Amino acid sequence: MKVTSKRFAGVAGIAAASALVLSACSGGGEIGGDTGGDSESGDAGGGTAAEGCEDFEQYGSFPGTTVSLFSSIRDSEADDLQATFDKFTECTGITVQHNGVGEFEQQLVVQVEGNNAPDLAIIPQPGLLKRMVATGKVQPADEATTAKVDEGWSPEWKTYGTVDDTFYAAPMLASVKSxxxxxxxxxxxxxxxxxxxxxxxxxxxxxxxxxxxxxxxxxxxxxxxxxxxxxxxxxxxxxxxxxxxxxxxxxxxxxxxxxxxxxxxxxxxxxxxxxxxxxxxxxxxxxxxxxxxxxxxxxxxxxxxxxxxxxxxxxxxxxxxxxxxxxxxxxxxxxxxxxxLPAETADEAPLLVAGEFVARFADTPEAAAVQDFMASGTFANTRVELGGVTSANKFVDPALASSDILRLAIELLQDPNSVARFDGSDMMxxxxxxxxxxxxxxxxxxxxxxxxxxxxxxxxxxxxx
Incomplete structure (x- = not known):
């Protein structure tokens, strides 16, 4: 509900529209590979992960590790979120354990202030992110995640994940309100x-x-x-x-x-x-x-x-x-x-948007690898193809959208003439x-x-x- 974000107010979730066929994994790799965006790993073409684990080598190999992910995402939408990590887990050895709850904002505050913070949290409000950063428990994004966001997202999206000139939270998904x-x-x-x-x-x-x-x-x-x-x-x-x-x-x-x-x-x-x-x-x-x-x-x-x-x-x-x-x-x-929703002139393109941001509380390489992956075009394309969501990531292929309206939303988000601004009340x-x-x-x-x-x-x- 809107106690966490207008994005989820009264919305029980959207059923997946298509299934993603995942191929077998091979190989691993050490942390610190390709720390840029995904243009070298096939994302510019807008598809799901290639055969094998080539696209995942950059995230390293951490067999047997588990990273906790906390959010307000529930029901079928939570199932789709979990499915985006199938190939990532197969190739990196990192199990992502997601927990979505209705009273997310209140519980996150309690957990963080009680020194029981999750490894990662999907935060839908820049205002809540600022509150979490003020606790001193949020880790700044590392170089790999920062590079992904610089390449794959327009500058305003990075701004919404930034507090006091330090970049913390990588954008994940987006919705168009206009x-x-x-x-x-x-x-x-x-x-x-x-x-x-x-x-x-x-x-x-x-x-x-x-x-x-x-x-x-x-x-x-x-x-x-x-x-x-x-x-x-x-x-x-x-x-x-x-x-x-x-x-x-x-x-x-x-x-x-x-x-x-x-x-x-x-x-x-x-x-x-x-x-x-x-x-x-x-x-x-x-x-x-x-x-x-x-x-x-x-x-x-x-x-x-x-x-x-x-x-x-x-x-x-x-x-x-x-x-x-x-x-x-x-x-x-x-x-x-x-x-x-038009502007005062046909040449203007203001766009009211909402979205979610992945903040990291755990200072571990496996948690950093998950945050890095969730900022990537590979993650965005995989999640969009599973259905019901949109992303402002530049590497997302609009053709993967599960409906005409979501395809239109992605095209608006990617339009270089659009002047996007985040939901105002979520920033207050x-x-x-x-x-x-x-x-x-x-x-x-x-x-x-x-x-x-x-x-x-x-x-x-x-x-x-």
């Missing part, structure tokens, strides 16, 4: 076109509202922000996406660190732009109720009225693909698909990002407070000093 789900057939039937700018999206919204004015149950948009103890996070995603577009990437960077206060004019302008959609009863909440119903509608169910032609658009991340009922065709010509102090920001947006959507009051309340909650 998506709007829709029905391609409904758009075609009514002559609606996918918008390329924010102005076009508002014009489309107004047109749909006019076309459906006689039908009180049908609206341009549907929305839901209820998520149990994490209620409100989908509304924070809306605001983050619009700050990135309306205020711009530089202002976004300053906002998430509070260099620009929450109630600054540019943040208020961006928030009001979201309110133009979510607070307008003529625009929302198709098939469900008025705008206030958004606060009590589960994000899992929020987009489903699209299938009944009761709403036309639903803003939600790529992982929402798993929420559509069995039998729903998710494709450009299917029952539902998603388009990129937990008192704000997983506290006052969630509750404030819920009160705002529910009509209890206006935007200016909400932003001022959040600013007042920011930890002093």
């Amino acid at each position: 998506f709007v789900w829709y029905s391609p057939s409904a758009f075609e039937e009514h002559g609606y076109e996918v918008p390329k700018t924010l102005d076009e999206m508002m014009a489309l919204t107004e047109k749909i509202a006019a076309d459906t004015a006689g039908d009180g149950a049908t609206k341009p948009w549907c929305a839901g922000i209820e998520s149990g103890g994490a209620t409100g996070w989908p509304a924070t995603d809306w605001i983050e996406d619009f700050v990135l577009r309306v205020a711009g990437p530089d202002a976004y960077d300053q906002w998430v660190t509070n260099e620009i206060p929450f109630n600054a004019p540019e943040i208020l302008e961006s928030t009001n732009a979201v309110g133009d959609y979510l607070l307008n009863d003529a625009f929302v909440n198709g098939g469900i109720g008025d705008s206030r119903s958004i606060a009590t509608t589960s994000f899992n169910d929020g987009g489903l009225p699209i299938l009944d032609n009761q709403c036309y658009m639903y803003r939600m991340a790529s992982f929402y693909e798993a929420q559509w009922p069995e039998g729903t065709t998710v494709a450009p010509d299917g029952d539902v698909f998603a388009f990129y 102090p937990s008192e704000v990002g997983a506290g006052s920001f969630w509750t404030g947006t819920t009160q705002w959507i529910d009509g209890q407070i206006d935007a200016e009051t909400m932003l001022t309340n959040i600013q007042d909650s920011w930890p002093k000093g």
